[in-house]
Amino acid sequence: MTVPAGSAAATGSAAATGSAPAAGAAPAHGPATATAATPPADRLRRTLRVALPGLAAAGLLAAPFGLDAFAVATLTLGLCHGLFAYGLDLSWGRAGLLSVGHAAFFGLGAYAVALAQEHDLPLTLTVTAAVVAAVLVALPVVRIGLAAPVPDAPLILLTIGVGLLLQRAATTLTPVTGGTNGLSVSGPDVVTSYYVTLGAVAAVVAVCALVLTRGRFGTRLVAAARNPERAAQSGIDGTRVRSAAFAASAAVAALAGALYAPVAGLVSPQVFGLGLSTSVLIWLALGGRESTVGPFVGAVAVTVGQQYLGSTWQGWYVLALAALFLLVVQVAPAGLTAAPRRLLAGPGPDLRLPAAARRDPGRTPRKTAKAADTTPVAPLVATGIRKSFGPVDVLTGMDLTVEAGKCVCLIGPNGAGKSTFLNVVAGQLAPDAGSLRLFGTDATGLPVHRRVALGVGRMFQIPSVVADLSPADNLRLARVEAPEPTDPPAEFADLVADELRPAGTLPLADRRRLELAMVLSAAPRLLLLDEPAAGLGPDDARRLTRELRELGRRTGCALLVVEHDMDIVRELADEVVVLAGGTVLARGSLDEVAADPAVRAAYLGAH
Known part of the structure; x- marks a missing residue:
């Protein structure tokens, strides 16, 4: 998939090649200046992307006249x-x-x-x-x-x-x-x-x-x-x-x-x-997957070889084809057409979003399942949530309410059920019993994507991004289905402009920021976070904490956070909820729950 002319990727490519206006030149304005600043390599790629399909079509149309x-x-x-x-x-x-x-x-x-x-x-x-x-x-x-x-x-x-x-x-x-x-x-x-x-x-x-x-x-x-x-x-x-x-x-x-x-x-x-089924797998693997041209190149090449060589040199031909297949899998796993396609696409990740998403990353806001009146509705009301895995009871009657604009931090010893409860709220696990209401809507049986449409966002302990896409494409992707898409805050401008690196190559802190920016692009009203600072250094953890605190202040988004770092809990939490044995043991401020004898016993194992 190629990047349209004039996209941010093309701009990034120009920057990467070192092209810049001469010293003292006037600031770049208008299409004429932009064209002048386009490197020759980019102009050649654009020309080839237009010319090669036309030449291929002309060759196919003229084939019967020369064969x-x-x-x-x-x-x-x-x-x-x-x-x-x-x-x-x-x-x-x-x-x-x-x-x-x-x-x-x-x-x-x-x-x-x-x-x-x-x-x-x-x-x-x-x-x-x-x-x-x-x-x-x-x-x-x-x-x-x-x-x-x-x-x-x-x-x-x-x-x-x-x-x-x-x-x-x-x-x-x-x-x-x-x-x-x-x-x-x-x-x-x-x-x-x-x-x-x-x-x-x-x-x-x-x-x-x-x-x-x-x-x-x-x-x-x-x-x-x-x-x-x-x-x-x-x-x-x-x-x-x-x-x-x-x-x-x-x-x-x-x-x-x-x-x-x-x-x-x-x-x-x-x-x-099965013979034909395995043959088509070979054609596709040789030509290259996720491509329009690759399947035809692989299939035509093998078919021509079989028709001209298969009958005379059948044994040798099959052996050569098998050797070629193994060589391609080892040396060029993306197929024989991958290298030419990469050269035509220019700098940047091999995988790009379709052009339509790059031109129009957002969508027209649609009506979501919000309350019909102006009466505040709690983003989350969980009642009697139970969840077992075989004979092990992980949640044993969990009750929790998260009010609008508030940050609730879940803490507790390992195995208390914190991450399991977060997965139940997100829709990744179905509860065995109990009810779950999101923004006044019964969401107990709703799938994940329907809960997202209600206004739920999720960040994971290990940052979850599309590793093969650039940060900019990841952010476009986050807006495709957003009920009310919004631009990420200014502090994420470096990610919005990054068209040249696969997101999977970013440092952990930047992948965490990218995941947060993706979630914010969908304008969530309830954000679920599972140890958001896991793996980050002290400076990056403090930066992320400030961004989360600013998010709640600026947007009124409610936060439900599972966290073990008490310094982060102290900075974020409006209320701290302690879980033990799959149910709520205590709630209040951090100082209040820390002074609770039952909480001390749960953490220290005292009786």
């Missing part, structure tokens, strides 16, 4: 394979969901065309039915996978199982499918077939780019795939977004199969098999 019939047919087959790999990239590359049985969806499209010809069925109807069937199969499969702690394992098994089931059906339903012999499919002449395939591929890719990868959905998908935890805390329904991407991946694979059938001339049960 023989066999070469055109091979290129057509490569485009079909490339679209299949592009479909898999929507799942594996974009959504981070590995499918090892994706040929199940490809085979549905291929058999739709074969059955339409064999049984005189309307082609459009059968292909549409195959695409719908692919989506209907994909949705429950991906939902089951995402419900598991590690989604890849069940997703791999389920897609393989679906493919084997369909292969078995195609083999045994001989009167309908032709059995192991398959069905012959006729198509137009080679040149017509090529242009039909090229046009269909271009249309599918354009629609996917417009709807899935380049727009606001693409921004949500980047977050959900790279850091599901932070995506949810940014108000993104990661399960819905990734499920939609997987369903779209299945639909594109089915369309690729429909284009493949007349080009191949024969559709057999092998189109559902």
